[in-house]
Amino acid sequence: MVSALSDMRLWSRALATDALLKPAVWAEPTKNPIPFVFTRNYNGPGKWRYGLGFVESGGFIGGEGSFAGYESTTMYSPTLRTAIEVVSTKNPNAITPPPAFQALATAVYGTGLGFGLTPEQALAPTFIGAAGVPDARLKQ
Numbered sequence: 001m002v003s004a005l006s007d008m009r010l011w012s013r014a015l016a017t018d019a020l021l022k023p024a025v026w027a028e029p030t031k032n033p034i035p036f037v038f039t040r041n042y043n044g045p046g047k048w049r050y051g052l053g054f055v056e057s058g059g060f061i062g063g064e065g066s067f068a069g070y071e072s073t074t075m076y077s078p079t080l081r082t083a084i085e086v087v088s089t090k091n092p093n094a095i096t097p098p099p100a101f102q103a104l105a106t107a108v109y110g111t112g113l114g115f116g117l118t119p120e121q122a123l124a125p126t127f128i129g130a131a132g133v134p135d136a137r138l139k140q
Contacts, residue, residue: 009083012076015054016061029053044099044126047116057098058105058113064097066090073097080109096126 003011014020029052036050037043049056054063055075062075072087084104086097095103102115103122111119 005085005087008072008074008085009076012062012074012083012085015063016076016078038098042096042098042126044096044102044124045117045121046099046102047114048098057102058115060084060101060105060113071097073101075101075105077105082108094125095123099123099126 011020018026020026031051033049033051033056036048038048047057054061057075058077059079060075060077062073064071064073066072069090070087071090072085074083074085076083082105084101086100086104088094088097088100099117099122102113102117103119105113106115106119106122115122
C-alpha cells in the first residue's frame, strides 16, 4: 500500500478512536496486548505493546511499516488528540522512527507519557544495520 502522511494521520486517528472498527470488533485485538521488542534493537529501550495489528506506547496507538529504503511510525493519542508521524530512510547507526516518535512526543508533552525511557535514550542511535555489527561510534 502506498499512502501519504495525511492518509497515515487519518488512519492512526481512526484506529485509536474506534472510528475504523466497531467497538465490539476493536475489543478483541486490544484485549491482551503483549510487551515486545523489535529485532536488532530497532525500537530502542522504550516500552512497546503489540496488539492484533497495532502497537501501543505511552497511550499512543498506531503502527509502523517499511518499504525498500524507507520506514515510518504513525501514532495517535486519543487522550492528547495528537498524531505524530516519523518517516525516514533506512540507515545503519540511525535513530529509527519508533524512538524518534517517542522523543518528539516527550519534547512536546514531557516525560510523564510512560514510554519508559529518557529523552537522551530516545535520541541515541538504535539500529545497527542489517549485518548486525554495531559501528564503533555506538560504543562511545
